[in-house]
Amino acid sequence: MARVAITELSKLYDGGGEPAVKDLSLTVGNGEFMVLLGPSGCGKSSVLRMIAGLEPITSGKIAIDGEIVNEIPAKDRDIAMVFQSYALYPHMDVFNNLAFGLRRRGIAKTEIERRVQGAASKLGLLPFLKRKPHALSGGQRQRVALGRAIVREPKVFLFDEPLSNLDAALRVSMRNELIRQQREMGITAIYVTHDQVEAMTMGHRICIMNKGEVIQIGKPLEVYRNPANTFVARFLGNPPMNLIPTSVEPDGGAYQLRVGGMSLPTDCWPAETLSRLGGKALLGIRPEDLYETAQRPDERRRIAIARAHVIAVEPLGAETLIILSLEGAAEEVTMRSGRETRLRPGDNATIELDLAAAHLFDPKTAQVIPPVHEEREARWAKAE
Amino acid sequence: MKPPSAVEPSAAKGIAYLRGAPLMAFALIYTIVSGGPFLWVAMMSLRTTPEIFASPYALPSSIHWEKFVDAWTKSNYGTYFWNSTIVVVTAVALLTVIGAMVAHCLARYRFRGNRLVRFVILSGMILPPQLMILSLFQILLEYHLYNTLTGLIIVYVAGHLAITVYILEGFFAQIPQDLFDAARLDGYSDLEIFWRITLPIGVPALFTTVTLNFIILWNEFLYAVVLLTEDDKRTLPLGIMHFMGNHQLDVGMVATGLMIAIGPVILLYAFFSETMIRGMTAGAVR
Ligand SMILES: Nc1ncnc2c1ncn2[C@@H]1O[C@H](COP(=O)(O)OP(=O)(O)O)[C@@H](O)[C@H]1O
Ligand SMILES: [Mg+2]
Numbered sequence: 001m002a003r004v005a006i007t008e009l010s011k012l013y014d015g016g017g018e019p020a021v022k023d024l025s026l027t028v029g030n031g032e033f034m035v036l037l038g039p040s041g042c043g044k045s046s047v048l049r050m051i052a053g054l055e056p057i058t059s060g061k062i063a064i065d066g067e068i069v070n071e072i073p074a075k076d077r078d079i080a081m082v083f084q085s086y087a088l089y090p091h092m093d094v095f096n097n098l099a100f101g102l103r104r105r106g107i108a109k110t111e112i113e114r115r116v117q118g119a120a121s122k123l124g125l126l127p128f129l130k131r132k133p134h135a136l137s138g139g140q141r142q143r144v145a146l147g148r149a150i151v152r153e154p155k156v157f158l159f160d161e162p163l164s165n166l167d168a169a170l171r172v173s174m175r176n177e178l179i180r181q182q183r184e185m186g187i188t189a190i191y192v193t194h195d196q197v198e199a200m201t202m203g204h205r206i207c208i209m210n211k212g213e214v215i216q217i218g219k220p221l222e223v224y225r226n227p228a229n230t231f232v233a234r235f236l237g238n239p240p241m242n243l244i245p246t247s248v249e250p251d252g253g254a255y256q257l258r259v260g261g262m263s264l265p266t267d268c269w270p271a272e273t274l275s276r277l278g279g280k281a282l283l284g285i286r287p288e289d290l291y292e293t294a295q296r297p298d299e300r301r302r303i304a305i306a307r308a309h310v311i312a313v314e315p316l317g318a319e320t321l322i323i324l325s326l327e328g329a330a331e332e333v334t335m336r337s338g339r340e341t342r343l344r345p346g347d348n349a350t351i352e353l354d355l356a357a358a359h360l361f362d363p364k365t366a367q368v369i370p371p372v373h374e375e376r377e378a379r380w381a382k383a384e
Numbered sequence: 385m386k387p388p389s390a391v392e393p394s395a396a397k398g399i400a401y402l403r404g405a406p407l408m409a410f411a412l413i414y415t416i417v418s419g420g421p422f423l424w425v426a427m428m429s430l431r432t433t434p435e436i437f438a439s440p441y442a443l444p445s446s447i448h449w450e451k452f453v454d455a456w457t458k459s460n461y462g463t464y465f466w467n468s469t470i471v472v473v474t475a476v477a478l479l480t481v482i483g484a485m486v487a488h489c490l491a492r493y494r495f496r497g498n499r500l501v502r503f504v505i506l507s508g509m510i511l512p513p514q515l516m517i518l519s520l521f522q523i524l525l526e527y528h529l530y531n532t533l534t535g536l537i538i539v540y541v542a543g544h545l546a547i548t549v550y551i552l553e554g555f556f557a558q559i560p561q562d563l564f565d566a567a568r569l570d571g572y573s574d575l576e577i578f579w580r581i582t583l584p585i586g587v588p589a590l591f592t593t594v595t596l597n598f599i600i601l602w603n604e605f606l607y608a609v610v611l612l613t614e615d616d617k618r619t620l621p622l623g624i625m626h627f628m629g630n631h632q633l634d635v636g637m638v639a640t641g642l643m644i645a646i647g648p649v650i651l652l653y654a655f656f657s658e659t660m661i662r663g664m665t666a667g668a669v670r
Contacts, residue, residue, distance in 0.1 A: 014494075049565075052565070052569055053568075053569075054565050054568065054569075073568075074565075074568040074569055075568050075569070075570075075571045075572060075573060076571075077569075079569060080569060081565070081566070081569050083562045083565070083566065085560060085562045086562075087560065087562035087563050087565065087566040089563060089566075089567075089581065089585075090563075090585060091584040091585050091587075100567070100570050101569075101570035101571060104570060104571035104572055104576075105571055148566075148570075152570075
């Protein structure tokens with residue numbers, strides 16, 4: 001168990017113009033499961049490889065339990081990593097794959113035997129101990145890779161997209177397996193993925209990265225509900241948050257948002273901030289915060305009514321996605337509706353926007369405009 | 385594509401045979417061309433020279449095994465065989481270890497001057513041996529290695545390092561980097577990783593270079609004839625010269641000597657040919 005503290009970490013590859021990682025700071029607590037989430041190429045693997053000691057650090061510090069490990073070689077860091085490719089040793093059977101890391105550490109033979117048997121039985125690998133990796137299925141290989149990390153009982157687990165080579169069903173079951181093992185052992189874990197479902201379901205906290213930088217760190221639902229900028233807003237959530245360009249217009253002492261022919265009140269946001277926007281803002285609203293008139297469950301929400309035209313209807317089984325164009329606005333928005341929806345393409349519909357769940361972004365900086373708080377806090381408190 | 389439904393299954397089989405026919409014919413001709421002379425020498429090795437002169441292509445009428453004993457005892461064949469064994473086994477062992485290490489480094493590490501080192505080593509492949517033989521002769525004389533087996537071993541290792549590295553590096557480069565990273569995280573040093581990951585995974589490629597080097601060096605004549613002049617230092621290919629006297633050629637004994645020389649190569653090939661072909665054609669890890 002260990003605490004991993006990363007301070008202003010940067011990585012510049014030879015011959016690469018832009019740094020792959022820029023001034024990244026992050027602390028992962030003892031026993032915490034931290035997910036690094038971001039689009040492919042944003043530097044997640046680079047961070048992980050620097051923590052592991054597989055890649056030299058350009059600048060910044062990495063400390064494990066307070067000890068700076070920048071100069072400690074990978075073999076002495078006591079870190080276990082699960083690779084996307086599994087990286088099983090092809091010339092060794094499953095038993096030896098699991099035991100390889102223990103042998104080097106001078107652990108007694110009986111203890112190695114005990115640990116390997118233990119991990120193998122936890123992961124359902126006992127029947128395959130004498131098999132070579134090429135004679136295993138994808139799911140079994142994945143288990144061996146996980147087992148190889150588990151037997152080591154390291155200070156830190158690192159996972160680099162370990163589930164992305166599995167098919168959908170296996171991925172779900174391995175996801176749960178992995179969470180269970182990590183929670184049981186209480187070993188600090190850093191998990192890299194570009195899959196937001198994995199991030200939302202697995203992590204104690206998520207660190208969202210883009211272009212080598214940390215964009216936002218927080219608990220999964222916190223980040224989902226309070227995205228720091230438009231990148232997070234669109235990256236988390238499927239379908240992503242609607243971002244509707246609006247104009248901010250003075251209305252007496254206050255301001256109004258105009259979307260096409262519709263005016264929305266702005267009392268969720270401080271007028272002073274709105275005044276600095278230069279007349280333009282992006283209204284962010286998640287598909288599940290749009291309602292068909294009859295389906296809104298809760299009376300207390302701050303509702304705005306909009307007229308819209310149905311462009312497409314996508315039934316997904318459990319729910320139906322409705323693609324709409326708001327009256328007088330060019331942008332398409334997506335609404336998440338029940339499976340029993342009556343809307344058909346070409347219909348005109350009246351929809352309701354839950355303004356209490358909406359976000360406002362500054363189009364120039366893409367950053368969120370912090371709302372007036374009481375409203376929001378009360379709402380989340382209730383939801384939790 | 386539509387399956388050729390009009391063709392009956394048996395007819396389809398016939399067509400398949402026909403398609404294979406040119407290939408079969410080629411394989412047959414190739415076998416005759418390459419195996420024929422070998423069989424001929426094998427038969428001559430069991431016949432006496434007068435018999436051979438009487439009828440060069442005949443099958444052995446009575447089998448003269450004693451010719452092998454003669455070849456071994458009446459000349460210095462035991463010494464030649466032993467010399468060849470020492471030189472070739474040592475050279476191949478050194479080539480395998482040094483070549484694998486070089487290939488591992490070139491395939492795994494990006495170091496300063498890496499491309500230059502590779503170029504220098506691999507350019508050794510294109511230099512014809514005739515070009516170097518005089519300078520080698522001089523150098524070996526100077527270092528008192530002329531007429532020694534050690535000298536020949538060094539020459540062999542140097543001469544074959546390029547091709548060995550070339551074959552091994554191609555194979556090692558295909559081993560995924562993740563395996564090496566995993567082994568490092570498992571606590572192994574670079575040298576241990578070489579012994580425990582690269583070498584065992586590279587076995588098919590190693591078989592290829594071992595077999596290749598063994599066969600070529602076992603038959604090597606040019607360097608041996610220039611660099612070894614004392615009779616008790618000679619290797620097998622030179623030993624055969626013994627039967628080619630100054631005035632007349634003892635064809636029967638030459639054939640017997642050749643068979644003794646070829647023996648180890650045939651054995652090696654019989655055991656390792658399959659592994660070797662796999663090493664040359666297959667990828668490293670699937
Ligand atoms: N060994 C390397 N040499 C040069 N550039 C690299 C290397 N590894 C990664 N990069 C670059 O660094 C950036 C981040 O890569 P990576 O950390 O693998 O991202 P991710 O894991 O998020 O997909 C990419 O632009 C990639 O091209
Ligand atoms: Mg990656």
